[in-house]
Amino acid sequence: xxxxxxxxxxxxxxDIVILDMPLLDTRAKRGDDLTGKxxxxxxxxxxxxVAHMERSMNHQRTMDGLAAARVRxxxxxxxxxxxxxxxxxxxxxxxxxxxxxxxxxxxLVISRPTFHKWVHE
Numbered sequence: 001x002x003x004x005x006x007x008x009x010x011x012x013x014x015d016i017v018i019l020d021m022p023l024l025d026t027r028a029k030r031g032d033d034l035t036g037k038x039x040x041x042x043x044x045x046x047x048x049x050v051a052h053m054e055r056s057m058n059h060q061r062t063m064d065g066l067a068a069a070r071v072r073x074x075x076x077x078x079x080x081x082x083x084x085x086x087x088x089x090x091x092x093x094x095x096x097x098x099x100x101x102x103x104x105x106x107x108l109v110i111s112r113p114t115f116h117k118w119v120h121e
Contacts, residue, residue: 005044005047006044009041009044016039016043016044018043081110081114083118084108084109086107086108087108087118090104090107090108091104091118091119094115094119101115101116101119
């Protein structure tokens with residue numbers, strides 16, 4: 001983000017205007033270019049600081065909410081699939097080499113990674 005703002009203010013020489021803060025209007029500083037650049041850089045740094053703080057607070061609130069949910073016993077993630085009754089037989093066929101992992105998963109109507117996980121539990 002800082003690179004994008006740098007391109008906008010320095011390379012394209014665009015001005016920063018905050019309508020409800022006339023002090024930060026860089027258009028009025030055309031005569032004194034150094035002051036305009038200083039204000040532009042100051043505004044960019046303030047925006048970056050506010051964005052960083054908001055992101056940090058949002059992350060902290062999320063972590064606090066997750067911790068509170070864990071204390072209440074909330075289970076996160078997808079519920080584990082129950083193994084079908086035919087799992088043991090199909091696994092034996094897979095172990096003996098009669099079925100591929102893909103075919104075994106297809107017969108159980110599950111994904112291949114799920115079958116792989118069940119086999120290696």
